[in-house]
Amino acid sequence: MPLFANSSHWVAKNLIGNWRFVGTYTAETGELVTVQSGIDSNLNGDSAGDRAVVNPTGNANVGSDVTALKNSGGQIVAYLANNPNARYIKAGAGVFPNAGRNTLQVPGINNFDLSLGKRFNFTEHRSIEFRGDASNVFNHPQFTPGFINSVKAIGYTTTRTFLEPQNGTFQQWNQVFASNSRTMQLAFRFVF
Numbered sequence: 001m002p003l004f005a006n007s008s009h010w011v012a013k014n015l016i017g018n019w020r021f022v023g024t025y026t027a028e029t030g031e032l033v034t035v036q037s038g039i040d041s042n043l044n045g046d047s048a049g050d051r052a053v054v055n056p057t058g059n060a061n062v063g064s065d066v067t068a069l070k071n072s073g074g075q076i077v078a079y080l081a082n083n084p085n086a087r088y089i090k091a092g093a094g095v096f097p098n099a100g101r102n103t104l105q106v107p108g109i110n111n112f113d114l115s116l117g118k119r120f121n122f123t124e125h126r127s128i129e130f131r132g133d134a135s136n137v138f139n140h141p142q143f144t145p146g147f148i149n150s151v152k153a154i155g156y157t158t159t160r161t162f163l164e165p166q167n168g169t170f171q172q173w174n175q176v177f178a179s180n181s182r183t184m185q186l187a188f189r190f191v192f
Helices: 010-016
Strands: 019-028 059-064 066-070 076-081 086-089 109-121 127-135 183-191
Touching (some): 010 109
Parallel strands (some): 059 086
Antiparallel strands (some): 066 076, 109 127, 127 183
């Protein structure tokens, strides 16, 4: 706020002027991820888990495991979804999964940050500044992969059970990702 920032009167310039108020709003859609069965369902011998089976009429927020159906000789002849109302179903061994890549969206970012600072000038080139910053100022939970207030690298999880429809953590973002709660900091800077 440039009030009195160029005033020749020291009191007006340093007590009334030289305030800085910054608000930043960030809105971002969630990342798209690929739902996986966690096993080599297509039996090609690779170590990566294959995709799941999609039930287009199922509930998008529900996943399901399967039960193997066997013939009288004990051989698996089919799989039965434990929850027929699920959108994503684990593909059992020997099943050709039909789920596409990046069909599930994780929650997005809806974040507001604030910063308030005050600078005191002593000479033309010397000043001190006090500043307070609040990230996610309204402190609403945002269960997203990564950090909402920083571009620094994150440690990626080696487990992907939250992408497997047969697991209890499937689409339970609050069980997998941090809530990115409010963070605050105070800063003091001397410029000479």
